[in-house]
Amino acid sequence: MTAPVVAGGPIAASSLGIRAVRRARDWGPPIGLLVGMLTAWELVVRVFSIKQFILPSPIAIANAWVTYLPELYAAARYTFLEILAGLLIGATAGILVGTLTARYRFMQESLMPFAVAASSVPILAFAPIFNNWFGLDQQLSKAMVAAVLCFFPVMINTVRGLTTVDPRAIELFRSYATPEIAVFRKLRVPNALPYIFTSLRLAVTLATIGAVVGEYFAAPRSSLGQYIATYSAFLNFERSWAAIVFACIIGIGLYLVVVVLERLVMPWYGRQAAAG
Amino acid sequence: MTERPDIATTPPSSAAPQRAAVVEVAGVSKVFAPRGQGAGRVEALVDIDLTVEAGEFVSLIGPSGCGKSTLLRIIGDLISPTTGAVTVNGKPAPRARLDRDYGMVFQAPVLFDWRTVQGNVELPLEVSRVSRAERAKRAADYLRLVELSDFAGHYPWQLSGGMQQRVAIARALAVDPAILLMDEPFGALDEMTRERMNLELLKVWERTETTIIFVTHSIAEAVFLSTRVVVMSPRPGRISAVVDIDLPRARTTETRELEAYFHLVTTVREALRGEERAGPGGDDEPPDPEARRVAAEGLSA
Numbered sequence: 001m002t003a004p005v006v007a008g009g010p011i012a013a014s015s016l017g018i019r020a021v022r023r024a025r026d027w028g029p030p031i032g033l034l035v036g037m038l039t040a041w042e043l044v045v046r047v048f049s050i051k052q053f054i055l056p057s058p059i060a061i062a063n064a065w066v067t068y069l070p071e072l073y074a075a076a077r078y079t080f081l082e083i084l085a086g087l088l089i090g091a092t093a094g095i096l097v098g099t100l101t102a103r104y105r106f107m108q109e110s111l112m113p114f115a116v117a118a119s120s121v122p123i124l125a126f127a128p129i130f131n132n133w134f135g136l137d138q139q140l141s142k143a144m145v146a147a148v149l150c151f152f153p154v155m156i157n158t159v160r161g162l163t164t165v166d167p168r169a170i171e172l173f174r175s176y177a178t179p180e181i182a183v184f185r186k187l188r189v190p191n192a193l194p195y196i197f198t199s200l201r202l203a204v205t206l207a208t209i210g211a212v213v214g215e216y217f218a219a220p221r222s223s224l225g226q227y228i229a230t231y232s233a234f235l236n237f238e239r240s241w242a243a244i245v246f247a248c249i250i251g252i253g254l255y256l257v258v259v260v261l262e263r264l265v266m267p268w269y270g271r272q273a274a275a276g
Numbered sequence: 277m278t279e280r281p282d283i284a285t286t287p288p289s290s291a292a293p294q295r296a297a298v299v300e301v302a303g304v305s306k307v308f309a310p311r312g313q314g315a316g317r318v319e320a321l322v323d324i325d326l327t328v329e330a331g332e333f334v335s336l337i338g339p340s341g342c343g344k345s346t347l348l349r350i351i352g353d354l355i356s357p358t359t360g361a362v363t364v365n366g367k368p369a370p371r372a373r374l375d376r377d378y379g380m381v382f383q384a385p386v387l388f389d390w391r392t393v394q395g396n397v398e399l400p401l402e403v404s405r406v407s408r409a410e411r412a413k414r415a416a417d418y419l420r421l422v423e424l425s426d427f428a429g430h431y432p433w434q435l436s437g438g439m440q441q442r443v444a445i446a447r448a449l450a451v452d453p454a455i456l457l458m459d460e461p462f463g464a465l466d467e468m469t470r471e472r473m474n475l476e477l478l479k480v481w482e483r484t485e486t487t488i489i490f491v492t493h494s495i496a497e498a499v500f501l502s503t504r505v506v507v508m509s510p511r512p513g514r515i516s517a518v519v520d521i522d523l524p525r526a527r528t529t530e531t532r533e534l535e536a537y538f539h540l541v542t543t544v545r546e547a548l549r550g551e552e553r554a555g556p557g558g559d560d561e562p563p564d565p566e567a568r569r570v571a572a573e574g575l576s577a
Binding site for chain 2: 166168169171172173174175176177178179182186187190266268269
């Protein structure tokens, strides 16, 4: 808001070349760091002859990854479905309950303290119980752990986003004699979007953790959690690591999906922060 | 420049061109009483009578806490008076608000980042279910009026503070309001921008022939813009003087250099200062009516 005059029209006419250079400059440092860390890791393992059951080298892990790709892929697919289901169930429920809570004061007063308290409870501790409720070898039980983990941050952020509205904006809408439903659609929802997307980024991570850790307790052999647990028990750590890499890919991939959605749904966001 | 306490509800007196009263404020008081009795009770406004006629530009001026913003909000039915009534276009204020007779501009532009400049101007039209084509047309018209046609597709954060406030003005005018209520709209702008905005607002006022009630605490701004300046004083908030601004209606930069302009600025300043003397500020101390009368007479002499 402090820009003196017109601060750059919508995306200055920059040639593709300039953009490519800029992108390389953005991505260069983190990629360099990653490569550097992997190299250092490899060197440390070699120089100090660290046993593979203590810390396998990146090359060993990559080898395992390639060798066991089909079974890893099958396990990842199984777990991915749990994560996705958990995310959809938890986020949808969070947004719905959050919306109702924002709408009705009595729900805000009764539910919010509970939700805030519940979000600091170690929900993962319930994983064995969820397995018991929804079936030891069922994907649903892990999806539910993921869903419950996602639910609270999404719900709380939805409530905050819908209720933390500029009082001057409310006054403005009041002066237009705006029906409550239009205030909701034209003011509260766009106001809540940044809050909701922030919680969705968090939810992606939580869902991944919830599903994988849920599987540690009970799941078919062909799931990432069991794969990691089993081969750790057999001291076949490079295979565990290879599965962890898969879990990371899923987590990061879903995160990127949320980021892309965010850009699509609220193109103004971020650009406005950069200008103001 | 005469001082006359306005009397509402009475039919227009012998004033030369008979104009319709757009706003009539009759016996309005506002008490802010926190829950629980006693301490913290604030008499924001006491016994306010004010009539604003069609096409007038009335400024409310006074020190902080004199209730000028509160009065504006009561006129706009954003808050309701404790006693008294506000009539707008012959209707009670709540009815007028539901009929969308108001355009409001606040100190902050309150534009929405997720809408383009045009989208922001169209917002009140969307709320009143104006068709898409008509919305676009009116937004274009009013953006032209505030000279921002080239920025229709921009987003608010890409504009300067003055431009944002012009968008807010276009948005307020887009509904073709019977009355434009402005609460220190240029208070956050630097002096240069403010003077330019004053001229632009006058241009808009002339072209649209709308009625404006304008809250400010700049004496110069009030005199330069208005047809009438209502001087208010605090504790309790009340109207202490009304100064008619009989400058030529077409105001330009040169207006600020006219002898009459200086004279009016002095008059308003004295009206404000007279109030300071009269009400030394103790909450428990009743304002001295005699001192007020003297101060008022002093300025009308």
